[in-house]
Amino acid sequence: MDNIKRHSKQLVSTILWATISEHMNRLEARIGVRLCERGRGGFRLTEPGKQVHQAALRLFTSVEDFRHEISDVGLKLRGKLNIGIIDNTITNTASPLPLAIQRFNQRASEVQIQIEVKPPLELEQSVLHGQLHAAIGPYPLPISGLDYHPLFEEKQYLYCSNNHPFSSLKNISMKTIRSACIVARSYLHAADLKVLGVSSSGALIDNVEAQAMLILTGQYIGFLPSHYAEQWVLKKQLQTLLPNKLHYSSSMASIVKSGGFRSPVLQAFLDELDV
Numbered sequence: 250m251d252n253i254k255r256h257s258k259q260l261v262s263t264i265l266w267a268t269i270s271e272h273m274n275r276l277e278a279r280i281g282v283r284l285c286e287r288g289r290g291g292f293r294l295t296e297p298g299k300q301v302h303q304a305a306l307r308l309f310t311s312v313e314d315f316r317h318e319i320s321d322v323g324l325k326l327r328g329k330l331n332i333g334i335i336d337n338t339i340t341n342t343a344s345p346l347p348l349a350i351q352r353f354n355q356r357a358s359e360v361q362i363q364i365e366v367k368p369p370l371e372l373e374q375s376v377l378h379g380q381l382h383a384a385i386g387p388y389p390l391p392i393s394g395l396d397y398h399p400l401f402e403e404k405q406y407l408y409c410s411n412n413h414p415f416s417s418l419k420n421i422s423m424k425t426i427r428s429a430c431i432v433a434r435s436y437l438h439a440a441d442l443k444v445l446g447v448s449s450s451g452a453l454i455d456n457v458e459a460q461a462m463l464i465l466t467g468q469y470i471g472f473l474p475s476h477y478a479e480q481w482v483l484k485k486q487l488q489t490l491l492p493n494k495l496h497y498s499s500s501m502a503s504i505v506k507s508g509g510f511r512s513p514v515l516q517a518f519l520d521e522l523d524v
């Protein structure tokens with residue numbers, strides 16, 4: 250039985266070599282060069298053979314790329330894309346979102362885009378539970394089940410209004426600043442309070458607009474994104490306090506649900522967002 254198996258393998262091997270040799274002879278005759286040395290010593294490519302081998306590999310790669318490209322011909326992206334963002338980011342020129350949406354719409358004009366504005370903690374929960382496909386915001390404390398991808402930084406400075414007592418002070422100390430009534434954003438997990446060296450605030454909010462409103466009353470001071478506060482700075486309704494010292498950057502990131510299947514619509518959007 251072992252002899253039969255051994256002879257069978259030898260026969261198959263002989264047939265394969267004969268078939269390969271025949272095809273090689275035909276190819277060599279067609280292109281007019283010897284591609285390989287064949288004999289008892291084995292099989293070895295000649296220099297022209299190596300060049301043809303590399304060209305063949307490039308050809309196979311091109312064919313595979315072509316196959317992938319034409320597989321999408323006639324297929325249009327359809328459905329819905331639900332995105333979440335925090336409030337008042339439109340004035341931030343560092344945000345890639347407007348351009349990403351523009352390019353995505355050109356690529357997938359039949360997809361309906363829905364944008365919801367929520368605080369960061371709600372954005373995380375909405376993505377985690379499948380209510381949103383993706384969301385952009387500051388997430389100081391990542392949670393399990395989500396993938397975070399940093400996108401850009403948002404500069405934060407300390408502001409007071411022009412009718413706040415601090416606005417008329419030429420020289421102001423940290424002790425004086427710490428004595429003021431401070432408004433802070435809850436989702437920053439006291440990052441703004443740490444910069445000031447205080448442990449509590451006089452007001453706690455979950456969105457930038459509410460924070461700006463309280464600062465503009467002249468009763469509070471607080472940090473705001475510089476791009477957002479600029480509109481009131483230009484009108485001389487807000488001014489920075491110790492800008493060379495009291496500032497920090499808030500990292501903005503995109504989030505999607507970890508693992509599982511990403512729909513073609515979501516993946517197309519993430520591609521435009523460069524995630």
